[in-house]
Amino acid sequence: MIAELRSIPSSDVVKAPQAVPLLSVDGLKAYYKVKLFGIDREVRAVDDVSLKINRNEIYGLAGESSSGKTSLIKTIAGAIRPPLRVVEGSVRFAFKDGERDVYKLSPHELSAIRWSHLSYIMQGSMSVLNPVRRIKHAFADFALPHVSAKGGDFTSLVERHLKRLHLDPAVLQAYPHELSGGMRQRVTIALATICSPEFIIADEPTTALDVIVQKGVLSMIREIQQEFGSSVLFVTHDMAVHANLTDRLGIMYAGRLVEEGRTRDVFKRPLHPYTAHLISSLPRIGDEAPKKGLEGSPPSLADPPPGCRFHPRCPLAIDICRREAPPMVEILPGHRTACHVAQADPARVRPVA
Amino acid sequence: MSTLRILRDLLRYNGEFAVGLMLVLIVLAVAGCSFFSPYPPMDVYVVPPDVPPSWEYPLGTTSRGQDVFWQLTFAIRNTLLFGIVVAALSRVISLLVGLISGYKGGWVDRILMSINDTFVVVPLFPILVLFYFIMRDEMTWAMLAIITALLGWAYDARLIRSIAMSLRTREFTRQAVFSGMSTGKIVFQEHLPFVLPIVFSTTMNNINWSIGIEVTLSVLGFTDINTPTIGGMIYWANQHTAMVSGIWWWITFPILLVIMLFIGLFLLAISMNEYIDPRSRLSRLGGQA
Numbered sequence A: 001m002i003a004e005l006r007s008i009p010s011s012d013v014v015k016a017p018q019a020v021p022l023l024s025v026d027g028l029k030a031y032y033k034v035k036l037f038g039i040d041r042e043v044r045a046v047d048d049v050s051l052k053i054n055r056n057e058i059y060g061l062a063g064e065s066s067s068g069k070t071s072l073i074k075t076i077a078g079a080i081r082p083p084l085r086v087v088e089g090s091v092r093f094a095f096k097d098g099e100r101d102v103y104k105l106s107p108h109e110l111s112a113i114r115w116s117h118l119s120y121i122m123q124g125s126m127s128v129l130n131p132v133r134r135i136k137h138a139f140a141d142f143a144l145p146h147v148s149a150k151g152g153d154f155t156s157l158v159e160r161h162l163k164r165l166h167l168d169p170a171v172l173q174a175y176p177h178e179l180s181g182g183m184r185q186r187v188t189i190a191l192a193t194i195c196s197p198e199f200i201i202a203d204e205p206t207t208a209l210d211v212i213v214q215k216g217v218l219s220m221i222r223e224i225q226q227e228f229g230s231s232v233l234f235v236t237h238d239m240a241v242h243a244n245l246t247d248r249l250g251i252m253y254a255g256r257l258v259e260e261g262r263t264r265d266v267f268k269r270p271l272h273p274y275t276a277h278l279i280s281s282l283p284r285i286g287d288e289a290p291k292k293g294l295e296g297s298p299p300s301l302a303d304p305p306p307g308c309r310f311h312p313r314c315p316l317a318i319d320i321c322r323r324e325a326p327p328m329v330e331i332l333p334g335h336r337t338a339c340h341v342a343q344a345d346p347a348r349v350r351p352v353a
Numbered sequence B: 001m002s003t004l005r006i007l008r009d010l011l012r013y014n015g016e017f018a019v020g021l022m023l024v025l026i027v028l029a030v031a032g033c034s035f036f037s038p039y040p041p042m043d044v045y046v047v048p049p050d051v052p053p054s055w056e057y058p059l060g061t062t063s064r065g066q067d068v069f070w071q072l073t074f075a076i077r078n079t080l081l082f083g084i085v086v087a088a089l090s091r092v093i094s095l096l097v098g099l100i101s102g103y104k105g106g107w108v109d110r111i112l113m114s115i116n117d118t119f120v121v122v123p124l125f126p127i128l129v130l131f132y133f134i135m136r137d138e139m140t141w142a143m144l145a146i147i148t149a150l151l152g153w154a155y156d157a158r159l160i161r162s163i164a165m166s167l168r169t170r171e172f173t174r175q176a177v178f179s180g181m182s183t184g185k186i187v188f189q190e191h192l193p194f195v196l197p198i199v200f201s202t203t204m205n206n207i208n209w210s211i212g213i214e215v216t217l218s219v220l221g222f223t224d225i226n227t228p229t230i231g232g233m234i235y236w237a238n239q240h241t242a243m244v245s246g247i248w249w250w251i252t253f254p255i256l257l258v259i260m261l262f263i264g265l266f267l268l269a270i271s272m273n274e275y276i277d278p279r280s281r282l283s284r285l286g287g288q289a
Helices: A069-077 A107-113 A135-142 A151-164 A169-173 A181-192 A211-228 A239-245 A263-268 A273-280 A319-323 A340-344 B002-013 B015-036 B068-104 B106-121 B124-138 B141-151 B154-168 B171-178 B183-219 B230-239 B248-276 B278-284
Strands: A023-036 A039-053 A058-062 A084-095 A098-101 A118-121 A199-203 A231-235 A248-253 A256-262 A329-332 A335-337
Touching: A023 A069, A039 A069, A039 A084, A039 A248, A039 A256, A058 A069, A058 A239, A069 A084, A069 A118, A069 A199, A069 A231, A118 A181, A135 A151, A135 A169, A135 A181, A135 B171, A135 B183, A151 A169, A181 A211, A199 A211, A211 A231, A211 A239, A231 A239, A239 A263, A248 A263, A248 A273, A256 A263, A256 A273, A263 A273, A319 A340, A329 A340, B002 B015, B002 B248, B015 B068, B015 B248, B068 B106, B068 B141, B068 B154, B068 B183, B068 B230, B068 B248, B106 B154, B124 B141, B124 B183, B141 B183, B154 B183, B171 B183, B183 B230, B183 B248, B230 B248
Parallel strands: A058 A231, A058 A248, A118 A199, A199 A231
Antiparallel strands: A023 A039, A023 A084, A084 A098, A248 A256, A256 A335, A329 A335
16 A cells, blocks of 8 residues: 555644634535436435535545435535535635635636635546647636746646646646546646646545555645645545545545544544445455445335435344434544444444454 | 648559549539630620531530530539539538537437438439429529428438537547536547548538539439529420430530539549548558457
8 A cells, every 4th residue: 555655644643723724515406306206316425514624634535336426526526517506505715815605606706716715636537638639728718727937937837736746747648548547637637737736626536546546646645735734525435545645534435524634633533434434445464354244235215214324234222223313422532523432332333343 | 731641642552542533623614614705604605506516616506506515504504503512502501410419419319300301311313303393484594493402401411410429429528527617628629630631521522412413303304494504404405306306415515524523523523432431541551350
């Protein structure tokens, strides 16, 4: 795995609490609603998610496929297209030049904060570049409207930015198919970060890359984050990447945030039974015991179980879990979880052997 | 530079392209000769009538006292121009409709496609004849070109729409939307380059189709018969019962020339397909699809 990328801050180094976090998501509900030709379906991809991301922080979001990770960041970025709809809640950014509520902005204002303040490295970044346009045209098409520099100034800005990210400016003349997968991924990240955005959303930027290239891409994101002092919302299902890169970690299960805390705390002392199983499933050096899988599979988001969504698979489930959805409660400093059992007695949730 | 190399390779490895290009060049050369014609195209009885092909009159003369060769140069020029104008106009319409309808989807798509499908099912020929009977003298060459173009875009608009629909769901389109690009910019900067090769190939077929329409209408006299075209020449030959009175050269040479043009354009279209479709290039390299 990716080792020695950087040291993880130890739990006792508590960062000074910030007055206003850069991003505050409050009670966000985003559903896929289809009501057409007799089909009436509601998929609750994001259900009552609240989280805060501070300045200068890498926040990791983990969860299995179809747990609502991509839907959540789409709604955060305001890139919502039907059938996805925001039902409730708010997403507020506190940028350096003022606060913005994403759902109260006009399309024009939303477009103005993109790239310059908020950028989005999309999933499947391999196809983010138009295969029939040269890379320099991709920069001109996507980034030029958001930059004040024009013409030659813009070109030199792009070249400076590429050099800063250790990319050869010659790639500007290339077509996407002439670059390797890792190069394309780096160009995509360069494209998204050209305006030194304050907030970067990265949706699985290392998926489908081998670990060597992954390491390069991750250290690139880390470098950008440190140089610009930006915050990064990093989404991946790869727990090893989270362990190496992120400051704080949120775990999603079936459309809900179930646990959140400093990455090291979550790995060391999971407070939600789902996280406990997730972490025990990771391979460890020297551990030769066969891994036991968790019975069942994630629920359909179109018809989620009542109460806690994890209760049908949870070995610790008690009566109340079947009736009431647990709220997110801070149990240890900076460490929240949505579990009735852990809230009654945190010691009952322990890493599974 | 690279365009020249593509042309060279096509000539070297693609027999259809070489033959098609040669045929089209011959036709173009004949059309180009019209600028050096000693006689104005509309004048009659400038040469002795009904002379069979000879050294002096290589393709003979007509019963109206016109030299068949020089008459043919004007006729093929007008006919070719007609095809090109119709193809260009109808390409513009089919690109606009196809790209916007495929990208926008929803009610825009439904409205545009219902118009499109109307044009697909409408019987073209009776409509053109109807237009002629309504407009009569106002049915000029340019008017016919516009009407034919308005009737000839629907099939290709559907083809382009299908490509645009697939492009709409790709990541770079989402990235473009996220960056705040307008519909027009997305469609014409990001999507147009994808469909251009296909448009290029369908253009050849559209030229063929419109020339076919023009020739058919003129042979029957449903066009402005005073503008010399291939169909117009055949019309006049029929009017003077050229076949019955043995003036075969009046009718044979226009038909031969227009067939050369048809075959030439058709071969160019299919060889373009080979250049555009990478899989057929692979099979030429010995690879399997």
